[in-house]
Amino acid sequence: MKIEVNTHYKDLQESYLFSEIGRRVRAYADAHPDKKIIRLGIGDVTLPLSAPVTRAMQKACAEQADASSFHGYAPENGYAFLREAIARHYASFGVTLSLDEIFVSDGAKSDIANLTDLLGDNRIYIPDPVYPVYLDSNIMCGRRITFMPAHEENGFLPMPASDYTTGVFYLCSPNNPTGAVYSRSQLKEWVDFANRTGSLLLFDAAYEAFISGDYPHSIFEIDGARTCAIEICSFSKTAGFTGTRCGYTVVPDLLVSDGLSLNHMWYRRQSTKFNGVSYVVQRGAEAALSPEGFAACLENISYYMGNARRIKELLLAKGIRFTGGDNAPYIWLRCPGGRNSWEFFDYLLEELQIVGTPGAGFGSCGEGYFRLTAFGSRENTEEAVRRLREKL
């Protein structure tokens, strides 16, 4: 073929982090079929959908089987019933949104990556380490990228630096992978910086439901955020929807640059390049935000945070430095024995049959660190903790 292809793809690293982990785990498992591998790596949930959610989905399936209650094309930005439920969820932490500011989608990953469609050639600021999609989606469109180092000195929470200029800033709080969470005053500093420089904050709140302390769940709890921020969130971790697929993005009415409303642009993007979320899934998501459904979400989150507590206690006992595990399902630890991230990955896989995520996979500042997740079953987490206690 002689067509022009997007050669920025040549700038991508060979493989997506979680594919490489999968490859190494499969190779080990094939060679050692007798070993029981415990996966505390990829951030996938293990608890099933709650009864209110599956009841709602089953009911929706039945509606789809009957012409009188059948639903064809959904609104590209989501049914009003779900956007109203999301608005009520935001109201619960004091944020008022209009329904036109809420866009339902098939997940936060899609939205975070597709938001690049709306942007021109800006300087892109990405935390290091961080969820790889921010970086890869920007490499794919050839953007100039500046990393914002996250390390022990700043509590793994990058703040505006004196040499940062107008641009697009990705923030993730509670953070994947470090589990760190921005305080109200830190986010206020970010919002003020963005408004002063005319910058855009892309705020990834996918783990907001895991916050237990007095931290903002939404960037829109901060005065001034409506003129500088887009927020991306998801049912994946809140309600165990990783395999069910539903997320949402909030694009305030007030975001305007070069005469274009980002809210209108995103509506146009989604109505042109997306066709809405399955009716059955939207009914499930609505149920997850009902009083009964949300109580079930919190119960599951409490279960996962019980796993986090067990891992934290072990690390404390072993004297291993770590962050996270309080307001996020992730525990970010310093690899013991001076190992680098992939060395520690291979060590845990081969010696203890535990799969984690090498910190280096999230950025160069993640080298020497390692992520464990609280998303395993209690039984597997306790077994992993036992192995770590005995052998690490």
Place this chain on the structure above:
Amino acid sequence: MKIEVNTHYKDLQESYLFSEIGRRVRAYADAHPDKKIIRLGIGDVTLPLSAPVTRAMQKACAEQADASSFHGYAPENGYAFLREAIARHYASFGVTLSLDEIFVSDGAKSDIANLTDLLGDNRIYIPDPVYPVYLDSNIMCGRRITFMPAHEENGFLPMPASDYTTGVFYLCSPNNPTGAVYSRSQLKEWVDFANRTGSLLLFDAAYEAFISGDYPHSIFEIDGARTCAIEICSFSKTAGFTGTRCGYTVVPDLLVSDGLSLNHMWYRRQSTKFNGVSYVVQRGAEAALSPEGFAACLENISYYMGNARRIKELLLAKGIRFTGGDNAPYIWLRCPGGRNSWEFFDYLLEELQIVGTPGAGFGSCGEGYFRLTAFGSRENTEEAVRRLREKL
């Protein structure tokens, strides 16, 4: 804000065709609440999901309610069980695909639009009239566009012209909106042209299941297509999935340009910017391709084509020129009385309370034409035919 936004959005027409139709219909309905409006406009299905599909979805919901059968993140390119079912579907018209060439997604619209991510600055060839997403998604990335006129003289089927050069060519067969369908020899001419010029064909086969005559269901039935074509298809029209959301795209292994494999690029695109289709939906799609499920699909298609026959008979009786309605659920007619497309739209809405789609909305060559769909209920279609017979 001072960030750079994607100013190509300024080049988009004010509103998406179907939004404008919705606006006019709502305005009329609000002013005339007593009138019964019959919608033969937007290409949405009306028959419910079949019993095999909803049974499979209900069963999958139950699996999601139990930790031992719960499914979290799905493979971004779709579960093997569904890709295998799609491969068997292709085998039924003599096309052999490897599972790695099949990518399951949330729908053909997403895939058609997102495929622009893989491409550089090519000349883009788009039929006129055609489904608006091809045009809008390319305007959004600032591409140079050449329209390929479709008119009565070429049977609404553009063929390679002597001045067409290397580029990306969108083909849609059976066609939306004209209902025209390419023959085997016509597609062979396109494939030979593409291979000779190093061009890429993006073949939209969303309506393949409506083909009743001896026409290709897939571009891959044509020798040589594996080195020049990507095919996009969907369960939306085949199995009534407009509100359930599942499609698939076939990217052959052999597509390589500038050292990049388009198959690998699409895998990378989808694994970075998409997170797979809901497990429940994939089980439903699998069931739609089972022997029992596909028989139900064909029964529904037969019902819709019964509607098409009724509309065609009326147009023949009225002496109105039209195409389509044989291998596609669309009937494309010349607006009677010398009206232009929107005049005829307003006339049908206001005088007969029938909603159709103005041909001009699909491109300038659609001016003076009008699209009716066979997706209504039998009762509504017959009522529309009665009104047309008496008043047109």
